Every structure is written in structure tokens, then in C-alpha cells.
Amino acid sequence: MSLHATNLTLGYSGRPVVRDLSFSFDLRQSIAIIGPNGCGKSTLLRGLLGLLPPLSGSIELDGKAIGKWNARALARRIAFLPQSPVAPEGLTVRQIVEHGRFAHQSLWAPQTKEDRRIVGEALARTGLSHLADRQFSTLSGGERQRGWIALALAQRADAVFFDEPTTFLDLGHQLDIMDLLRRLNLDHDIGILMVLHDVNHAACYADRVVALHSGRLIADGNGPEVITAGLMADLFGVRTEIQMLEAGGRRYPHCIPLGPENHAGNSAERPQ
Amino acid sequence: MSARDDADAQIGDQLRFAVTTAVLISCAIALIVLSQGFGAASASFADLWVVLTRDEALTPAQQVIADIRLPRALLGAVVGVHFAIAGLIMQSLLRNPLADPGVLGVSSGASLAVVISILVANTLWADPERFELVYFPSASIPFIALVGGLCSAALVLWMSWDRGLNPQRMALAGVVTGTIINALILVVIVGFGAGRAEMAILWLAGTLFGRGYENLQAMLGWTMAALFILPALARPLSLLRFGEDFARTMGLPVGIWRVVAALVAIGLTASAVSAAGPIGFVGLVVPHIARLLIGGNMAHLIVVSALVGLILTVGTDLVGRALFVPLEIPVGIITSLIGVPVFLVILQRNLWRLS
Numbered sequence: 066m067s068l069h070a071t072n073l074t075l076g077y078s079g080r081p082v083v084r085d086l087s088f089s090f091d092l093r094q095s096i097a098i099i100g101p102n103g104c105g106k107s108t109l110l111r112g113l114l115g116l117l118p119p120l121s122g123s124i125e126l127d128g129k130a131i132g133k134w135n136a137r138a139l140a141r142r143i144a145f146l147p148q149s150p151v152a153p154e155g156l157t158v159r160q161i162v163e164h165g166r167f168a169h170q171s172l173w174a175p176q177t178k179e180d181r182r183i184v185g186e187a188l189a190r191t192g193l194s195h196l197a198d199r200q201f202s203t204l205s206g207g208e209r210q211r212g213w214i215a216l217a218l219a220q221r222a223d224a225v226f227f228d229e230p231t232t233f234l235d236l237g238h239q240l241d242i243m244d245l246l247r248r249l250n251l252d253h254d255i256g257i258l259m260v261l262h263d264v265n266h267a268a269c270y271a272d273r274v275v276a277l278h279s280g281r282l283i284a285d286g287n288g289p290e291v292i293t294a295g296l297m298a299d300l301f302g303v304r305t306e307i308q309m310l311e312a313g314g315r316r317y318p319h320c321i322p323l324g325p326e327n328h329a330g331n332s333a334e335r336p337q
Numbered sequence: 338m339s340a341r342d343d344a345d346a347q348i349g350d351q352l353r354f355a356v357t358t359a360v361l362i363s364c365a366i367a368l369i370v371l372s373q374g375f376g377a378a379s380a381s382f383a384d385l386w387v388v389l390t391r392d393e394a395l396t397p398a399q400q401v402i403a404d405i406r407l408p409r410a411l412l413g414a415v416v417g418v419h420f421a422i423a424g425l426i427m428q429s430l431l432r433n434p435l436a437d438p439g440v441l442g443v444s445s446g447a448s449l450a451v452v453i454s455i456l457v458a459n460t461l462w463a464d465p466e467r468f469e470l471v472y473f474p475s476a477s478i479p480f481i482a483l484v485g486g487l488c489s490a491a492l493v494l495w496m497s498w499d500r501g502l503n504p505q506r507m508a509l510a511g512v513v514t515g516t517i518i519n520a521l522i523l524v525v526i527v528g529f530g531a532g533r534a535e536m537a538i539l540w541l542a543g544t545l546f547g548r549g550y551e552n553l554q555a556m557l558g559w560t561m562a563a564l565f566i567l568p569a570l571a572r573p574l575s576l577l578r579f580g581e582d583f584a585r586t587m588g589l590p591v592g593i594w595r596v597v598a599a600l601v602a603i604g605l606t607a608s609a610v611s612a613a614g615p616i617g618f619v620g621l622v623v624p625h626i627a628r629l630l631i632g633g634n635m636a637h638l639i640v641v642s643a644l645v646g647l648i649l650t651v652g653t654d655l656v657g658r659a660l661f662v663p664l665e666i667p668v669g670i671i672t673s674l675i676g677v678p679v680f681l682v683i684l685q686r687n688l689w690r691l692s
Contacts, residue, residue: 111582114586115585135590136585136588136589136590137590139586140586140588143586144586145582145583150579150580150583153429153579153633154633156634157350157632160633160634164587165587167572167587167589168587168588172568172572173568173569198350216587220588226586
């Protein structure tokens with residue numbers, strides 16, 4: 066399953082936010098999009114989900130323009146977890162997760178046994194089985210995020226797109242969520258495309274890292290290729306030291322910020 | 338938790354819904370029966386039994402039940418169901434717990450049409466010497482209200498259009514349209530009413546007084562259509578609560594379902610307003626009460642909201658008739674009297690939960 070962009074320009078009311086991107090994503094992989102605030106990461110994600118029609122260029126999923134997919138068929142291929150989803154009042158965790166089955170249900174038909182089985186499985190995979198019948202609003206931040214991931218899993222899509230899945234979580238829960246996504250990718254063959262704030266999460270957990278700056282794609286490759294001191298300076302305007310770490314037979318770069326590139330008080334322009 | 342406990346908890350949820358529904362249905366039936374005994378003329382429950390079961394000459398008391406109180410209670414029931422479900426739809430569609438069918442502009446448009454017709458008819462045909470009101474044939478009022486309500490709803494829909502139905506625009510368009518039309522209603526009454534405003538004001542308060550089977554019949558078609566669509570609307574409506582992007586990526590064609598939801602709400606409200614006038618607060622308060630009773634499951638909410646709406650409307654009409662016999666207070670005034678404090682409590686709870 067592949068997502069193919071050609072000379073893609075996306076934006077709002079005619080003003081481009083990302084310009085002239087061409088790339089091809091293998092949606093079985095785990096892919097991270099990084100970049101500074103306002104670089105167009107989330108806009109790109111919305112475009113790739115067919116939520117924002119391109120101003121020019123094209124996005125194709127398996128050879129068919131993303132805008133031509135009907136919502137139901139697309140939802141069976143790609144699920145999405147927005148940055149800060151809001152749960153309707155008064156629903157249990159299970160009831161929230163059941164909404165993920167919509168794309169597989171017919172309108173007048175009640176929930177099937179198969180639906181219930183898949184919802185149970187999604188809850189088990191995210192470690193929420195014991196909380197299934199608790200009110201969603203009583204969960205902690207980390208548990209809630211797992212609940213949303215369970216909803217995406219219940220959708221049984223081939224790939225899941227995430228918009229900053231670890232914002233508002235503490236360090237422990239951030240790693241917990243990133244580990245969960247990694248396992249889903251490796252053990253259950255679910256493709257992951259995630260917009261990430263933390264470059265170290267991208268370096269550690271993604272097969273491929275794509276860097277956006279001012280709406281343009283400025284780096285694309287695996288972690289060690291992309292996460293370099295030079296690129297961090299370009300992207301964020303910070304001086305960094307990159308260390309290579311190793312875990313589970315994988316070598317990945319780790320980026321330690323040292324301070325702003327221009328010393329405090331100096332607001333000279335960043336290198337473009 | 339074991340699979341068994343899982344199953345138990347799920348059954349618990351179903352059980353709570355089943356018990357709540359059973360209790361509400363019993364209350365509803367009890368209220369409708371009770372409402373037959375109250376009013377200016379006294380009648381016993383034995384009289385109701387005769388009306389329902391036997392086909393024989395009726396006593397005057399039985400005649401009152403058959404011709405006035407029974408159709409009135411049944412109409413109140415259906416009107417309550419309509420307003421409650423329309424309110425639930427609007428709160429889910431606009432993702433705003435303070436939304437109600439008033440946002441559709443239906444009530445205000447219907448009111449304006451009716452007020453203008455009443456006053457124009459009085460001006461044209463009333464005999465100024467005898468200072469007597471020309472009462473509209475009551476059969477024509479629902480029709481006029483329906484046309485007025487649908488016209489203003491169409492105006493609100495048109496103003497809410499932005500490459501599809503935009504809920505934020507709809508909330509604004511609804512409030513603005515409602516305010517302007519309500520101002521126009523006052524202009525019409527104050528400017529042209531001159532002693533003939535009573536009937537218009539009575540209608541504006543929302544009342545079940547003087548309604549008969551023909552009003553009930555006119556509504557039932559809308560009720561049937563809604564009953565057919567609602568089972569299919571439950572899941573899309575539930576998804577709409579998650580917001581546009583999220584709902585779309587879960588597989589919902591958001592644009593189409595927003596329009597379907599709005600049309601169902603418009604149909605339910607327009608038909609209810611045309612029969613009983615703009616009864617306030619039922620659509621706003623009932624979905625909150627239903628959520629308190631059985632939680633947020635949309636299919637359950639639809640059923641329980643319908644029943645609570647029915648009970649609230651029939652119950653308040655009963656209170657309005659029973660308080661100062663033989664005078665009666667229009668149902669819309671009582672629902673507002675009850676609705677405002679209930680609403681404030683709900684608001685307080687929400688604020689408390691947020692902080």
C-alpha cells in the first residue's frame with residue numbers, strides 16, 4: 066500500500082502552506098514527519114488523509130486520487146488519531162472504541178459478534194481490557210491516549226496516522242505510547258505515519274524520517290541520515306550534539322540540545 | 338478483568354437502559370391516564386375506561402375525555418417527543434450542549450407567520466363596532482406555522498452553507514435569525530395588534546389548548562418518517578460528536594449526514610411547533626436529563642430523550658391545568674419555569690466538572 070504525492074501544494078483559502086512536495090510513502094513502514102511549529106506538518110497530514118483538497122498537484126493512494134475515495138472505503142485503509150480528540154460525554158471506554166467499527170457496519174444493522182470481538186481485541190492490544198467499562202472521562206492522560214489508539218485499531222485499517230501522539234503526556238507515558246506504536250507496526254503489520262514534535266522519538270521509533278521546513282521537504286531518509294547537527298540547526302535554530310545509541314540491535318541517533326544557535330538576545334536571521 | 342466480568346458489565350449497561358426505559362414508559366402511561374381526570378369538568382377514571390373500551394352513548398364527562406382531553410394528552414406526548422429528539426440532534430450536530438431546536442429558526446419563523454396571519458385576519462374581517470375577535474379555523478394555523486417554520490429554517494440553512502453545512506455558521510445564523518424574527522414579531526403585535534393581540538400572544542406561549550385529533554394526524558406522518566430514519570441516524574449522529582475530521586476518517590461522509598440530521602430536526606420541530614406553538618426548553622433540557630439517566634450511548638439517548646420529552650410535556654400541561662382550575666397556564670410557560678432552574682443546575686454541574 067503506497068501513498069504517492071506529486072508536486073503537492075496544500076493550503077487554506079488559496080494561500081499555500083506546504084509547497085511542491087513529491088514523495089512516495091510505503092504505508093507498511095513506520096514514518097515520522099518532523100519540523101518546527103508552523104512548518105506545515107499537520108497541514109500535510111490533513112492533505113494525506115483527504116481532509117484538505119490540494120491547491121495543486123496530487124495525492125494518490127494505491128493509484129487513486131485521495132479525494133476520489135469514499136469515506137467508508139478510505140477509513141478501512143487509513144485510520145487517524147487527531148492531536149487532541151474530544152470524547153462525547155458519558156461514554157465508557159468500550160463505547161468510545163466501538164465507534165471505530167462504523168466503516169464496517171451497515172446503517173440499520175445492529176452490532177455484530179464480529180464487531181464485539183474486534184473491539185475486545187483492540188482493547189486487549191492497548192492493555193485496556195480491565196478498564197473497558199470505566200467512564201472514558203475518568204481515565205488518566207496516558208490511558209485515554211491508549212483508548213484512542215484502541216479506537217483506531219478497531220477500525221482495522223492497514224495504516225494509522227497520528228498527529229503528535231505524545232503531546233500532553235509525561236516522559237514515561239510518551240515512551241509507553243511510542244513503544245505501543247512500534248509493536249503495532251512490527252508485530253501486527255500496521256503502518257504508522259506520525260507527525261512528531263520530539264526528534265528523538267522520530268530517530269528512535271521510525272524507519273523513515275521526513276523533515277519539513279517552511280512548507281518544503283528538506284530531508285528524507287532513515288534516522289541517522291536525517292537527524293544530524295546540521296539539520297537540527299536548519300530546522301530549529303539550535304546547536305545540538307548527536308550521540309549514537311544502540312538498543313535491540315538498532316543504532317539510532319540521539320540529539321542533545323545545547324542552546325540556541327544565536328546567543329541570547331541576538332535575533333539574527335536563521336540560515337535558510 | 339475476565340471475559341465473564343466483561344460480559345457482566347455490558348449486560349449491566351443494557352439492563353440500566355432496559356430498566357430506565359420500562360420505568361419511563363410506566364410513568365408516561367400513568368401521566369396520560371392521570372391527565373384525563375383533571376380540568377374544568379370533573380371526570381373519573383371509570384369514564385376513561387368507558388371511552389377506551391366501549392362503543393356506546395357517552396355521558397358529557399366521557400365526551401370531554403374523548404373529544405378534548407385524550408387528543409390533548411396524545412398531542413402533548415407526540416409534541417414532547419419531537420422537541421426532545423430535535424434537541425438531541427441539534428446538540429450532537431453543533432457539538433454544543435446549549436444548542437436547542439430554536440437554533441434552527443423554525444419556531445421564530447412559524448411564530449411570525451402565525452402572528453401576521455392572525456392579526457391580518459382580524460384587521461380585515463373583524464367587526465370594529467362589536468370589538469370581537471375573528472378566530473382562525475384552527476385547522477389552518479398548523480399549516481401556516483409549518484410554511485413559516487420551513488421558510489425560516491431554509492433561510493438559516495442557506496446562511497449556514499459554506500461548501501457544506503457549517504455547524505459554527507449554523508449556530509450564529511440561527512441565533513441572528515431568531516433574534517431578528519422575534520423583534521419583527523413584537524413590531525407586528527405592538528404596531529398592528531391594537532387590542533387583537535391576545536390570541537397571538539397565547540399561541541406564542543406554546544399551548545395545547547383547543548387542539549384535536551386533526552392536529553395529531555397532521556403530525557404523525559412526520560413522526561413516522563423520523564422513526565424510520567432515527568435507527569440509521571443514531572451511529573452517524575454519534576460520530577458527528579467527535580468533530581468533522583475525526584468522524585470523516587472513521588468513515589462518515591460528514592457533509593451528507595449533517596444535512597440529513599438537520600432536515601430530521603427541522604421536520605420534527607416544524608411539525609411540533611405548528612401543532613402546539615413554540616414550547617421552550619424541552620429540546621434544551623431533555624437531552625441533558627437523558628444523559629444523566631443512561632449515559633452517552635446515542636441509540637439509548639434517542640429512546641430515553643423521547644420518553645423524557647413526552648413525560649415533561651404531558652406532565653407540565655397537566656400541572657398547568659391542575660394548578661388554578663378552571664383557569665389554565667399554557668404548557669410553554671410551565672416548561673420554561675421548570676426548564677430554567679434545571680438548566681442552571683446542569684450548567685453549574687458542567688462548570689464544576691471543568692474546574
